[in-house]
Amino acid sequence: MDSNPTAYVQTVDSTMMFIIIVSLIFLLGVTAVMIYFVVKYNRKKGHKPVDIHGSLLLETIWFVIPTILVMAMFYYGFIGYKEYRNVPDDALEINVAARMWDWDFVYDNGVNLDTLYVPVNQSIKLNMISMDVNHYFYVPAFRIKQDVIGGSSNYIVFKAEKTGNYNIACAEYCGLNHSAMYTKVVVMDENEYNNWYNSSKKEEQKAAVNN
């Protein structure tokens, strides 16, 4: 699947597929057996009910098999989580401040924007802090999400592999305009990004002089 914007998306989607397939087998199995019993042992057919009090063997089987399966699910989730929290050494750091109901992205050169611009194929580490209430930094297309809280800073790491515009949403209810707290992450070529970075710096300085 080369249409994914980050490699991490693949991890999430395959874990999701694994759990969903196991779940579907269980769901369809349970439902089919239930309906089969209801039809087969319907009272209209006049069976004599048989009392069966239980079976230790069966109880053990349906304890052990799900245990193995859920442990596999935990393992996949755990592996993916390590990938998600791992910060590469060359990560580009950008500071993020969330307010009701705006995002603020602060670059090393002092540029201050409400849209996030990042270069492609470069790990980005966002250091996020909230100015007031809890917010969530959420990029659905990248499958990443992290709380932005006051008091201490949280980080999130991603590495976009395709250029384009993606939505950033706030996923923790934060008041009146919570649902309008959308912005964009713009993923650009490296050259394009460098050009933008340098020019934005000049503009910022100009603005500073004018002030």
Added chain:
Amino acid sequence: MKDNEAAHKEEEHNIGYSTYLLVWISLVAFTSVTVTVAGINLGDYTLFIAMLIAAVKSSLVINIFMHVKFEDPIFKVFLTISGFTLLVIFILTFFDYFYR
């Protein structure tokens, strides 16, 4: 049941005012220890010691003032279950606090 109640009453008489007074004094003493200890920086142990003193104090209150020491075993079992659950919840919460 009747035997139990009788035994219960008998034991109740055994607690004199002197015992209550002694427990009260030790509670006050522990409180002052807590206050003193709060002033000393013991690093990671501060919280542990405060919790320990609180635990001793609450066990005194529960056992003597609330008469649980002289009650049926079933009450002790219940209290132990509740205390154990609380302890586990504390431990789990501190996995967050200490590794953050």
Added chain:
Amino acid sequence: MANGTIAVSEKSFYEEGTTKKSTGIWSWLFSTDHKRIGLMYLIAITIFFFTAAWIGVFMRLELMEPGKTIMEAQTYNTLFTLHGVIMIFLFIIPGIPAVFGNFFLPLQLGAKDVAFPRLNLLSFWIYLVGAVLVLVSLFVKGGPIDTGWTFYIPYSVRTGTNVSLAIFAAFVLGFSSILTGLNFVTTVHRMRAPGMSYFKMPLFVWSTYATAWIQILATPVIGITILLVILERYFGVGIFDPALGGDPILFQHMFWIYSHPAVYIMILPAMGVVSEIIPTFARRTIFGYKAIAMSSLAIAFIGSLVWAHHMFTSGMSQTAVIIFSFLTFFVALPSAIKVFNWVATMYKGSIDPKPPFLWVMSFIFLFTIGGLTGLVLGALVTDIHLHDTYFVVAHFHYVMFGGTGTIFFAGLYYWFPKMTGKMYNMKLASFNAALFFVAFNTLYFPKFILGYMGMPRRYYDYLPEF
């Protein structure tokens, strides 16, 4: 039962155990009879259920198309808060234990009444006071609460709306819940009929017993949390508010230490009802009695230790995240064991699919979906993507409404003849069950897909692509 009415007469089924003979409405409102208290709960709870359901309908209407449809954003935020608060604190937590538990627990144990009948009445009155406080909080200065039913700090400290009174109502309702739990635990321990050992108790009693334990142990935590929030609002004590050096994650811990076990307060009694209905209509004993009874206790215990899976993205330590994800998967196992045992009970029975049984069948389907999507949310990577999206909304509606709600109706149909001495129209009741099943899936299933596409919850407005 033969006279077929519930009219207050000297010999009525409802007069047993009532000491004071009074007439008219007072004989109900001040009755210490567990059956009457159960019925009064039923009436109150049904009213709140329909209120909250209508709020839900208005919310869906608002979301018919992007932008403003019928109301302002502030109204919408208030409505989803009220929907949550009413459904959770006034309907689903007291729902099955207070109605069917009060009515049938003493009968199933062979006891004359619950252990503390007057405490039981007090608990009902506290429930009413709590409900009135919720209503009052809508009209006093500041306006209705808009924080969501989770009351997350710091927003619940910053907002100008009337948070204090509304959460105080939740505090009061918590007391009602604790007293009911206390009553049931004592009743089960002290008032079993001679010869009824623990492993002869009906399974509904077992599940209510496990629930009562959670009510006693977990509810005080929400009480403390709520008091601290109120203190924080009025005096700025700075325990939770980051601006004053507090820790907002601590609030989330304390909130979920109660609110996750509360989920099991909601679902466990429903599981008990299922374990009653299936053997009745399959005409055979339950399969794996001990496994079901023990899994109730296991759910109650493990369920108390998994609260932080609501907080994987909150900035909690990574060690804690991994531990809680691990524990979360274990709570799935006892539930799975129950489902397998229920289905096994149908094996070689003589099944008569009457309305209560139809409700139970749809429960098994819906609850299995709810439980299995819980696994998706328990796994770390998928949870991080789906947390606070519509996927979660769909998941808990499948568990809560598809689970407990369905069984509330199943229990109503199952025990209605016993409670009133009347029989309902079988065809209509079966149609009701079928209609519910279809409508429920139409309403909630698409939300799983929306959630995976990345639609966050509690959104007044949304992007055109959703």
